[in-house]
Amino acid sequence: MSLRSVVLAAVLIAAAVTGPGLAAAEQQATVSEDSLPLHADEQQVVTGETTLEAGTEITVRIKSANASNPFLSQRQVRVQPNGTFVAQFDMSHMPANISYELSAHVDGDTLFERTETIAPCDGDCTDTVPETATPKQTDDGENTVTVSQGDTAEIPVSMTDGGTKTLSVGSEATNYRINATVSDDDSDGEVLVLFDTAVAGTDGATLRVADDGDSLTVTESEPDLPSTLDPAAYPYRVFDGQSTDGTPTVGRLIIEANGTANEQFEVEESADFGLEEPVVKGRQGETARIHIVLATADAATISIGNPEINYEINATVRDGNGDDRVALLFDTTAAGHDEPTLETVADADAVAVESGSEVALDSQLDAGTYDLSLYRGTEMDGRPDTVGTLLITDGNTTSTDASSDGVDSVTGETSAPQQSQAGDLGISAGALAVGGILAIVGVGICLRSVMN
Numbered sequence: 001m002s003l004r005s006v007v008l009a010a011v012l013i014a015a016a017v018t019g020p021g022l023a024a025a026e027q028q029a030t031v032s033e034d035s036l037p038l039h040a041d042e043q044q045v046v047t048g049e050t051t052l053e054a055g056t057e058i059t060v061r062i063k064s065a066n067a068s069n070p071f072l073s074q075r076q077v078r079v080q081p082n083g084t085f086v087a088q089f090d091m092s093h094m095p096a097n098i099s100y101e102l103s104a105h106v107d108g109d110t111l112f113e114r115t116e117t118i119a120p121c122d123g124d125c126t127d128t129v130p131e132t133a134t135p136k137q138t139d140d141g142e143n144t145v146t147v148s149q150g151d152t153a154e155i156p157v158s159m160t161d162g163g164t165k166t167l168s169v170g171s172e173a174t175n176y177r178i179n180a181t182v183s184d185d186d187s188d189g190e191v192l193v194l195f196d197t198a199v200a201g202t203d204g205a206t207l208r209v210a211d212d213g214d215s216l217t218v219t220e221s222e223p224d225l226p227s228t229l230d231p232a233a234y235p236y237r238v239f240d241g242q243s244t245d246g247t248p249t250v251g252r253l254i255i256e257a258n259g260t261a262n263e264q265f266e267v268e269e270s271a272d273f274g275l276e277e278p279v280v281k282g283r284q285g286e287t288a289r290i291h292i293v294l295a296t297a298d299a300a301t302i303s304i305g306n307p308e309i310n311y312e313i314n315a316t317v318r319d320g321n322g323d324d325r326v327a328l329l330f331d332t333t334a335a336g337h338d339e340p341t342l343e344t345v346a347d348a349d350a351v352a353v354e355s356g357s358e359v360a361l362d363s364q365l366d367a368g369t370y371d372l373s374l375y376r377g378t379e380m381d382g383r384p385d386t387v388g389t390l391l392i393t394d395g396n397t398t399s400t401d402a403s404s405d406g407v408d409s410v411t412g413e414t415s416a417p418q419q420s421q422a423g424d425l426g427i428s429a430g431a432l433a434v435g436g437i438l439a440i441v442g443v444g445i446c447l448r449s450v451m452n
Helices: 003-018 024-025 422-425 429-452
Strands: 029-031 044-050 056-066 072-078 082-087 100-104 108-118 141-148 151-160 164-171 177-184 190-196 207-210 216-219 232-240 249-256 279-283 287-292 301-304 311-318 327-333 343-344 350-353 368-376 386-393
Touching: 072 082, 108 279, 141 151, 151 164, 151 232, 151 249, 177 190, 177 207, 207 216, 207 279, 279 287, 279 422, 287 301, 287 350, 287 386, 301 327, 311 327, 311 343, 343 350
Parallel strands: 141 249, 279 386
Antiparallel strands: 029 044, 044 082, 056 072, 056 100, 100 108, 151 190, 164 177, 164 232, 177 216, 190 207, 232 249, 287 327, 301 311, 301 368, 311 350, 327 343, 368 386
């Protein structure tokens, strides 16, 4: 059997085992920004939303990001009927101004992971534990509406109580939401809402009513999408009145995958100025990649680190190939030394390091968290337009000897260096060969296990 046949067989077996792919798509969660920051005090509450079914047990974990101040605290919580979760922590014994990793896990899968900083408490910082209301259920239990990607779903809204109701489809956890008020103008006790998955995220009418005798008004616009709405389970909630206050009736809209749904979906991609990823990860001795969206800006100025942690570098980046983006490479080995620390992936893009801004180091860059501050334009005036975190983990590499530098800062401007794609990836031919062999062995083990 050829290698191509082996790989194809592995893919088919995986597809048969995992099904249509909804299980992985459903396992999503997000943290409510209102519950952050967490303070060095008792009763700190983390809240959020998830697409997991009610009753699913989630592990919410707080772990120190720096080995010099180790701490770990975790709570087992259950998803509430309205799709939310609440985790309480006692952080009074944890030091302030220390970075930590906030994450959530279910069945070995990571739902989210982000780096935050414990805020100092100057007074009463005790969080209020939100009350969990039990959603109302219809006579048939939880509503489940299933539709193929690209088709139109029918969501029934019971109007037996009369008046006006608010329908909310999606959540922060699914990165999609649209709200609308519906009215039973013909007084037949129900409004059938049509949800067009083919135009969701475009200028088209995603929501409309099936009966001309009813009416619908969108009250919270949906986000713009670059492609057809992803196949997943999207919660929907029905509230009494014209707001999302009170106890809702809940349901699920399940969109199943359709391989041809994206063929005629054309939406002009739009992006806001800022960092594509709030947390950028890298390892000592390796190169981290920072993706910057310039949008309509001619240039952006980025600051990495700060004087308090004894490392900082400032630079201005410009887009040269017209894609409104710059992929910036941060070389952890060169940081603080005479070699260029910052380079651009695309040859046409450019980066210029501010003269004298980089702090010199007598060893390799320490593992830890480094601030990312991004400013629109070529100046760092006032508050940054967006902020993020560069997380450098321990690479167990040999420290670079730079004691001969004998200076306080690295000076000189750095223009965009020329670097090939192979160099960007940092993969040698030997590594590719070894990787290919390991991949073949892995596929063989997988197939043998399945056959047994």
